Amino acid sequence: MPGTKTTRRPKATTLETNNRPDEWRIEQGMQGAKLPIIDQTGSKTVFIHPVDPPPITKDQAAIDAVGDRNKLFAGELDGWKGQAYYDSSEQKKAKAHKILTSQTFTPTPDYMTGPIPGTNPVLPGDDFTEWHHAIGGELADAPEDSWRTVLKEKHKDMLHLLKFPYNGEPPKRLVTAKSITPNPLHFVRNHGGIPIIDKDKFYFTLDGLVATPKRYTLNDIMDESRFPQIVETVTIQCSGTRRIEQITLYPGQGDEVPQAPWAEGAIGTATYRGISLKKLIKDCGGLVNGGKHLELYGAETYVKDLEVMNYLVSVPWSKVKANEVLLAWEMNGEPLPAIHGFPLRVVVLGYIGARSVKWLYRIKAIETPSMAPVQSREYLYFNQQIGKHNQKPTDGIQIQEMPVSSAIMSPWKGHVILHNGKIHCKGWAYSGGGRWPERVELSADGGFSWYEVAPENMSKKGRWTWRTWEIDLPCDVEGWIEIVCRCWDNALNTQPLTVRSAWNWGLHVTHSAHRISVYSINKTRPRTQERLALLEKNGIPLAPITRYEVTHSQTDAEIMKYYKEHDPRDADNVYTNIDDD
Ligand SMILES: Nc1nc2c(c(=O)[nH]1)N[C@H]1C(S)=C(S)[C@@H](COP(=O)(O)O)O[C@H]1N2
């Protein structure tokens, strides 16, 4: 415009930097997945950067050459959906393997070194879902059927850690709300789909190294004139319980099904009705030809290293002989829910959950512990310093009995607690192998002084069950404190004090004393009381604790008066009568 003077603005500058926008986060260790490995083995340092997953590929011709997938993997048994036999068909396994290795799939997200997603379901399980779709036939519907069963059978407030295979636990407030876990709130740990089985068409076989192999229907098993029934209250605990504490400390092996990021809810207690497996072994004429272990087969498909198989593990005869391995059809007075193994599951008393096989369809007597991966390559407890690249399955201890453990369900890490000198805490305590919690202790000072939970504030003891507990934990101080919980079992075993002392690459058996940092506000302190009253009077909110408040606790005049009546702030006044000119 004529006559108008334009002022020159400096040109907008783009930030010139070699840093990536998240450099600070990476440097501060908040983005471990993006860090290179530093190779100092040569004369020059080399950075080995994490690789992006390769693009998805598919060799359709190779897949087609395998044959009609829907025929190959068609249902074999009338009245069973989502079931597959592999033990008798090496050819079928080879074909499934061919299908799975002729294409690639959505990779597992990095939830070990990257942040865990803030969604529910937390992890989707895309790889397992795609494997089932790729194999087709009887497995094609497994992911969708599984989720449908979850929505039907589980409590609406479950925390779904992994959508497929389904893994879920109750939220903290519901874990110990009752000492017997209601079925809809019992945690679920699956390695594959949830077979849907018609109980009238159901049977399983007991074979292998027994005198007379036999086949049993549900009616056979439930026939009291043949087999005496046992009703037992049992805590089932997954060896992955509280794994999140290990992950948060150091990342470990990151395949999402074996390593689901469990919190404190992968433990539940129910009353089961069933029979002792020992009676069935006897019914088959006993073990012969060196039979020493019982292999237990689940009806669903587990995919491990792109090989397909049933979910299967084994238990030793000594455990069976002690009447500590049950075949159960009832859970808390109801038929087993589909998600917990309907119509028949194994319940191994005092062993990790992994041995309590659901959807049982075969028991095979064998000479040695099962060579199946769940028994011989997973659920292993390694020495911490063996290192990822050195460990061999035989270096790991096959986990059977869980050591003594406990957890605080309330309050939670990060809570601010306004109290009158005592903080109310709740939680559980458990010990495997037929041992039970005798004493639960809490500390409000990081584990220096311990207060015992009063026996009357613990649920009843039982050989195979956890105990829930509550305590009013004395706490005088204010500020961030660490509440710690530990248990002593009847054999006087107790828990290591730090996560690090039991940390292992497989992230199993997090049994260290449970620690939570909380902020204590002790209202019995007069000054705290005054301050809280003042804030309330002025309508100033208390939360969040980190809010800065302008409401002064002393006036300038009060500060001045204080220093007049006491020693001055600085000490150099002592020399004021010395003339140092
Ligand atoms: N057939 C079958 N049985 C199984 C599993 C499985 O994936 N398939 N998971 C095992 C594991 S690892 C645990 S911890 C328990 C969990 O039992 P729940 O799901 O009834 O709580 O089941 C065990 N039995």
Ligand SMILES: [Mo]
């Ligand atoms: Mo488990």
